[in-house]
Every structure is written in C-alpha cells, then in structure tokens.
Amino acid sequence: MCSLPVPREPLRRVAVTGGTHGNEMSGVHLVRHWLQAPGELRRPSFAAMPVLANPAAAATCRRYVGCDLNRAFTSSFLSAKASPDDPYEVTRARELDQLLGPKASGGAFDLVLDLHNTTANVGTCLIAETAHQVFVMHLCCHLQLQTPELPCRVLLYRWQGEESYNVGSVAKNSLGLELGPQPQGVLRADVFARMRALVASTLDFVELFNQGAAFPAFEMEAYRNLGGVDFPRTADGDLAGTVHPRLQDRDFEPLQPGAPIFQLFSGEDVCYEGESTVYPIFINEAAYYEKGVAFIRTEKFTFSVPALPALAPTPTLVP
Amino acid sequence: MCSLPVPREPLRRVAVTGGTHGNEMSGVHLVRHWLQAPGELRRPSFAAMPVLANPAAAATCRRYVGCDLNRAFTSSFLSAKASPDDPYEVTRARELDQLLGPKASGGAFDLVLDLHNTTANVGTCLIAETAHQVFVMHLCCHLQLQTPELPCRVLLYRWQGEESYNVGSVAKNSLGLELGPQPQGVLRADVFARMRALVASTLDFVELFNQGAAFPAFEMEAYRNLGGVDFPRTADGDLAGTVHPRLQDRDFEPLQPGAPIFQLFSGEDVCYEGESTVYPIFINEAAYYEKGVAFIRTEKFTFSVPALPALAPTPTLVP
Numbered sequence: 135m136c137s138l139p140v141p142r143e144p145l146r147r148v149a150v151t152g153g154t155h156g157n158e159m160s161g162v163h164l165v166r167h168w169l170q171a172p173g174e175l176r177r178p179s180f181a182a183m184p185v186l187a188n189p190a191a192a193a194t195c196r197r198y199v200g201c202d203l204n205r206a207f208t209s210s211f212l213s214a215k216a217s218p219d220d221p222y223e224v225t226r227a228r229e230l231d232q233l234l235g236p237k238a239s240g241g242a243f244d245l246v247l248d249l250h251n252t253t254a255n256v257g258t259c260l261i262a263e264t265a266h267q268v269f270v271m272h273l274c275c276h277l278q279l280q281t282p283e284l285p286c287r288v289l290l291y292r293w294q295g296e297e298s299y300n301v302g303s304v305a306k307n308s309l310g311l312e313l314g315p316q317p318q319g320v321l322r323a324d325v326f327a328r329m330r331a332l333v334a335s336t337l338d339f340v341e342l343f344n345q346g347a348a349f350p351a352f353e354m355e356a357y358r359n360l361g362g363v364d365f366p367r368t369a370d371g372d373l374a375g376t377v378h379p380r381l382q383d384r385d386f387e388p389l390q391p392g393a394p395i396f397q398l399f400s401g402e403d404v405c406y407e408g409e410s411t412v413y414p415i416f417i418n419e420a421a422y423y424e425k426g427v428a429f430i431r432t433e434k435f436t437f438s439v440p441a442l443p444a445l446a447p448t449p450t451l452v453p
Numbered sequence: 454m455c456s457l458p459v460p461r462e463p464l465r466r467v468a469v470t471g472g473t474h475g476n477e478m479s480g481v482h483l484v485r486h487w488l489q490a491p492g493e494l495r496r497p498s499f500a501a502m503p504v505l506a507n508p509a510a511a512a513t514c515r516r517y518v519g520c521d522l523n524r525a526f527t528s529s530f531l532s533a534k535a536s537p538d539d540p541y542e543v544t545r546a547r548e549l550d551q552l553l554g555p556k557a558s559g560g561a562f563d564l565v566l567d568l569h570n571t572t573a574n575v576g577t578c579l580i581a582e583t584a585h586q587v588f589v590m591h592l593c594c595h596l597q598l599q600t601p602e603l604p605c606r607v608l609l610y611r612w613q614g615e616e617s618y619n620v621g622s623v624a625k626n627s628l629g630l631e632l633g634p635q636p637q638g639v640l641r642a643d644v645f646a647r648m649r650a651l652v653a654s655t656l657d658f659v660e661l662f663n664q665g666a667a668f669p670a671f672e673m674e675a676y677r678n679l680g681g682v683d684f685p686r687t688a689d690g691d692l693a694g695t696v697h698p699r700l701q702d703r704d705f706e707p708l709q710p711g712a713p714i715f716q717l718f719s720g721e722d723v724c725y726e727g728e729s730t731v732y733p734i735f736i737n738e739a740a741y742y743e744k745g746v747a748f749i750r751t752e753k754f755t756f757s758v759p760a761l762p763a764l765a766p767t768p769t770l771v772p
C-alpha cells in the first residue's frame with residue numbers, strides 16, 4: 135500500500151474545528167468554551183486553535199444555512215470567482231481555506247481535527263480519508279489505546295479517485311471525530327466529555343511526536359465506505375417505511391444477506407439483498423434523509439501501517 | 454374538583470393531527486400514510502380525519518417556519534385581523550381553527566389527538582390541559598390499561614387561569630401523545646409502532662363510548678407542570694454547562710433537593726436548590742434550548758375522576 139509522506143517537522147499549526155454542522159452540539163459548545171478558555175488546547179510545543187466553522191448555522195442550530203459546508207471544499211468551489219449569489223457555506227469554505235489552507239499548499243495547517251455528532255449509534259468513530267495517511271493512522275491507533283474498553287472504529291470515507299471535499303481536506307493531515315448517538319440540537323454531558331477527552335488525547339499524541347517519539351508499525355482494522363442505501367419510498371418520494379427495529383442502533387454490526395433492513399408502513403419487511411456481509415453505519419442519521427441515505431454500507435478490512443519515524447533532532451546551535 | 458361537561462352525544466368528528474412540529478417524525482409520517490390509506494382510522498360509528506398540521510415545517514423538517522404553531526391558538530392570534538406580515542404559523546392556526554374549531558364553539562370537533570415526539574426519555578406521555586376534562590381522563594385511563602407493562606404517564610400542562618394555546622384547544626376534547634426519546638428528523642420504527650397503537654386504542658375507546666359503554670369513577674395519578682429550569686449560562690447567554698449525567702434520561706424520576714442537575718464546562722456540578730422533591734420531565738429536549746428550558750419541574754398528585762355515564766340510547770322512531 136502506498137503511503138503519504140510523514141511529517142519531517144514538528145506539527146505546530148493545529149486547529150480544532152467544531153460546528154461544521156451547526157446543530158451538532160458537542161463541537162459547537164467545546165469550541166465556544168475554548169474560545170473563552172484556550173488553555174486546555176495548549177501543549178509545550180504548540181497551541182491548537184479552536185475554530186467555529188459554521189457560525190451562521192450554529193447561531194440558528196441548523197446543519198447549514200445554504201448548503202452543506204462539509205461538502206464545499208472542492209477545488210471547483212474554492213477556486214471559483216466569488217459571487218453575491220454564492221451560498222453562505224461556499225463563501226465560508228473559502229474563508230476557512232484561507233485560514234487553515236490553502237488546500238494542498240505548503241502553507242496549510244499541519245493538522246485539523248473536525249468535531250461531529252450523529253444521531254446514529256456509532257459510539258466513537260474516527261473518520262479519515264484513506265489508509266495512506268500514515269500520521270493519521272498512528273493518531274487513530276493512539277486514540278484507540280486510550281480507551282480500550284470502548285470500541286473506537288476507524289472509517290475510511292473517500293472513494294478511490296474521488297476529490298476530497300471536507301473541511302479537514304484543506305490541511306496537511308486531518309481527522310474527523312464522529313460521536314453518537316446524540317440528537318441534533320442536544321448537548322449530552324457524556325458525549326461532550328468523551329469528545330473532550332479524545333481532543334486532549336490527540337493533542338497529547340502530537341506533543342509526543344513533536345518531542346521526538348517514534349511509533350512502530352502495526353496492523354489496523356478499519357471500515358471502508360461502500361455507498362449508501364436509501365429508504366423505501368412511495369412514487370412521490372415520501373417514505374414508505376423506516377429502518378427495521380432489528381437494524382436500528384446496530385451500527386458496525388455485521389448485516390447478512392436476507393436480514394431485514396426496513397419495515398414498511400404497510401407492515402411488510404424489506405430484506406437486504408446484497409451478496410455478502412456488510413457493516414452498516416450511520417443507520418437512521420437525521421441529516422441523511424435528504425441525501426437519500428438510510429444507512430451506509432461498509433466493509434471491514436485490515437492493513438499494515440508502516441512505522442512513524444522520530445523527527446530528526448533539532449540541530450543545536452554551537453555557542 | 455369541578456368537572457367539565459361530559460359528551461351527551463356520540464363523538465363523530467375526530468381528528469388526528471401530526472406534524473404540528475415539522476421535525477417530529479412519528480406524527481408526520483403516520484398522517485402522510487393515513488392520508489393515502491385512511492381505512493385504519495375508521496370505526497363503525499365514525500372515521501377520524503388525519504391532518505398534517507404544519508405542512509410547510511414538515512416539508513423542510515423543521516419545528517416551525519416562523520413561530521411555534523403549538524403556541525399560536527390563543528384568542529389574540531385567532532381573532533386578530535389577518536396581515537401579510539403574519540408568521541406562517543399564525544395564518545395556519547387560523548386555518549386549523551376553521552377546520553377543527555372554531556375554538557370554544559358548538560361547531561368544534563369532538564376530539565383532537567395531537568401527535569408529538571421529544572428527544573427526552575419520557576417514554577409514553579399523555580398531555581392533557583387539566584384534570585377537569587372527565588372524558589379525556591377516562592381516555593387516558595383506557596390507554597394506560599392497554600399496555601400495563603409500559604409506564605404511560607399523564608401530564609397536566611395548563612396553569613390555572615392561563616389561556617389554552619395548543620392545536621387541540623380548538624376542539625371540545627383533546628389529548629397530546631408525546632413519545633420519546635426520538636431525535637428530531639429521525640423516524641424510529643419502535644416509536645412509530647407505539648404511537649400507531651396508541652391512536653388505534655384511542656379510536657377504540659371513542660367507539661366503545663359511542664356504542665353506549667359507561668366507565669366507572671377511578672383515582673388518577675398525574676404530573677402537574679411547575680415551570681421550567683434554564684441551563685447555566687454565561688453573561689453572553691451561551692451555555693456554561695449542560696444537563697448532569699445523573700439527571701439525563703431520568704424523566705419522571707424523583708429529583709431531591711441537593712442532587713446534581715447540571716455539569717458546568719469548567720467541571721463543577723450545579724445542584725438542585727428547590728425545597729421539595731420534584732419530577733423533572735422534558736430533560737434536555739432539543740426544542741426547549743431556545744425557550745430557556747433545560748427541563749420542566751412537575752409534582753405528582755392523585756385525584757378522583759368521576760364516572761363517565763353511558764350515552765342515552767338513541768330514541769327509536771315508532772313506525
């Protein structure tokens with residue numbers, strides 16, 4: 135497996151973005167708190183910057199105002215000429231690209247950590263683009279080791295050849311933290327504390343790396359996006375049923391061909407017609423109804439992550 | 454306790470309203486289904502009418518478009534001269550008052566059943582205005598008897614002397630079904646099925662009454678609204694903490710003075726300073742953040758409900 139280059143310098147430009155979706159409350163309120171009390175994001179070698187990614191959406195407690203910010207970081211949006219007709223989020227994506235990028239440039243931030251919630255029962259899910267990001271895979275491994283009693287799964291969301299489009303993609307390295315279940319617009323103390331601990335562990339890992347730690351190669355288990363499955367619908371596009379009780383809340387559990395996935399309002403079951411076992415995630419996520427996604431199928435696989443070498447010692451100036 | 458008059462005639466004009474809040478999905482989708490397949494709402498002596506109460510809000514999956522429809526049925530809104538500046542929901546309240554009322558008139562519907570969801574862990578909650586509504590209290594008792602294994606609590610929401618303001622208040626009798634927990638914008642099959650069964654049992658009870666059944670007096674336990682408690686907030690009005698993990702999901706359980714109710718982001722607990730035990734409900738309901746309500750305090754009490762006499766037999770015409 136080809137790997138992307140690992141950092142050769144300490145990571146000093148780190149951002150934590152919350153409220154990319156304005157009704158995912160853990161990130162919104164963590165970032166608002168850190169903007170008042172930034173000390174929690176400091177480590178000896180760097181200070182992470184809290185960023186409220188979509189302030190207009192957060193102010194009205196909606197996912198977005200004009201369009202989904204976390205799909206707006208494509209080169210076509212970022213490079214197009216600004217127009218007064220641009221949706222708010224397209225303008226905001228360009229601002230964030232200036233602040234945290236520019237995307238794919240040497241001046242981009244070293245790491246962006248983006249905070250999300252879902253109504254689905256995913257527990258703790260770490261969302262990375264691809265398995266090739268060695269530094270990010272080591273960060274995931276570190277986070278998994280912090281809470282061995284809780285499952286902490288890694289999802290690789292980007293399809294081969296597809297352009298990256300989310301807020302983290304403007305930085306050199308990025309990871310999304312996706313915690314659930316939590317309703318939109320609700321701030322649960324347990325989920326808030328779990329996210330806060332994950333951010334602290336991330337900053338600790340960066341500090342370890344910056345201080346010269348090396349990390350050995352390992353085997354990583356992860357889930358790969360195979361695409362969404364829509365709800366059953368009427369000819370008019372209305373829902374004709376919803377997620378089956380036997381699938382609801384079973385994110386990351388194996389789904390066998392023939393197992394029920396939907397219950398129609400008329401009473402019948404709809405069964406899964408795939409040919410092999412998949413691992414559904416984002417089951418019954420509120421924000422995905424409008425995207426035509428009742429759940430996302432994934433496959434589980436294992437791959438090798440090469441060692442993350444220690445940074446070369448900083449040359450000491452001869453007095 | 455004074456009682457309101459009981460029906461002297463069969464209840465033939467019955468409506469089931471869903472989507473009064475457009476992101477409470479059980480009611481939205483039950484009503485959409487029944488509009489296509491109304492047979493489920495028919496009984497020998499009547500056919501209940503399904504009504505999508507707030508179609509504009511349901512279309513965009515929001516609680517409301519302009520203002521909360523379920524607070525818009527006051528005489529000042531209903532009787533004011535229509536203006537192009539009226540919020541959508543004020544106009545819609547007048548339409549529903551014409552359809553199901555007019556409020557406090559002899560021509561009003563006999564019964565409105567209004568379907569709601571909450572993100573709070575209330576289980577099945579039956580919301581009535583006051584204990585004086587004898588017919589509605591008997592309906593609540595009937596619903597409680599259908600599922601003795603599940604708690605099914607009765608909440609009396611209206612303060613003494615306060616004007617009624619919700620959609621059901623335009624009818625002669627009304628009951629709200631409040632089922633949770635369910636995130637806004639999510640349709641859970643288990644909650645959907647529970648609500649559907651409650652509506653069927655309601656229609657069965659009306660049919661029993663219409664067919665001449667009498668119902669004996671009984672003692673009812675209920676919860677009475679004592680008012681809301683806001684989140685801890687910063688000087689700017691932002692949240693400074695959220696519901697304590699020891700209170701979260703404990704709707705209808707006793708809260709003792711001195712018990713923790715909030716956890717501040719700074720780490721400290723805030724304890725309940727009331728003088729007596731209360732029963733919090735709507736704990737961490739998403740829609741109440743903007744109303745400044747983290748939970749509603751209630752007190753539990755018991756009262757006597759008089760018998761519901763059988764309808765007088767319809768006079769037979771002498772041939």
